[in-house]
Amino acid sequence: MDDMLDVGCLMLATMVPELQKQHEDMGAYEMIQNLNEIYEGQARQERYETSKVLFQCKMNEGSPVGAHVIKMMGYIQTLEKLRFPLKNELATDVVLQSLPDSFKPFVLNFNMNEINKTLPQLLGMLRTVEGNMKKNSSKSILMVREANRKKKAKSKGTTNEKDSG
Structure with missing residues (x-):
């Protein structure tokens, strides 16, 4: 019984004065029950807001995938702290659904x-894919530029042959 009294005293000592006054005549269990009732509504609202933001997350084309996924992981961890954990498969699906079309393959x-x-x-896999996409897109841009230069050089050569003939 002394342990329960010690727990109650410790709980009271860590509370702000307004809560101390409300709970000074309660035991530890009653304090926990009362605090749950007081803050449960806030937790529900926070859970709603966090899940809403998480499920509406969409990465913009060209944005860094790392920052996007880390932000989503933060929302998922917040939901876990609010006693609303997502299973790994659902969390993965939510992240994959938030990616732009360039990640479809x-x-x-x-x-x-x-x-x-x-x-x-x-996240590691997506960063690798993003790096490969950037390498491939810079190569195709380079190839397009080289092709344009060759066409221009040929067309200049052709006009010069016609002028001289």
Whole structure:
């Protein structure tokens, strides 16, 4: 019984004065029950707002995938703290659905191969894919520029041959 009294005293000592006054005549269990009632509504509202933001997340084309996924992981962790954890499969689906069209081939491959990864592992994969997409897009831009230069050089050569003939 002394332990329960000690717990109650410790709880009271950590409360702001207004809460101390409300709980000074209660035991530890009654304090916990009362505090749950007081703050449960706030937790419900925060859970609603966090899940709303999470499920509406959409990454803009060209934005860094790392920052986007880390932000989403933060929302998922907040929901866990609010006693509303998402299973790994659902969390993965939410992240994959938030990606822009440029990631469609990756998402298709991920789902077809039934890949099961944690969110940090998925983040690593997405960063690799993003890096490869950037390398490939810079090569195709370079190829387009080279092709344009060759066409211009040929067209200049052709006009010069016609002028001289």
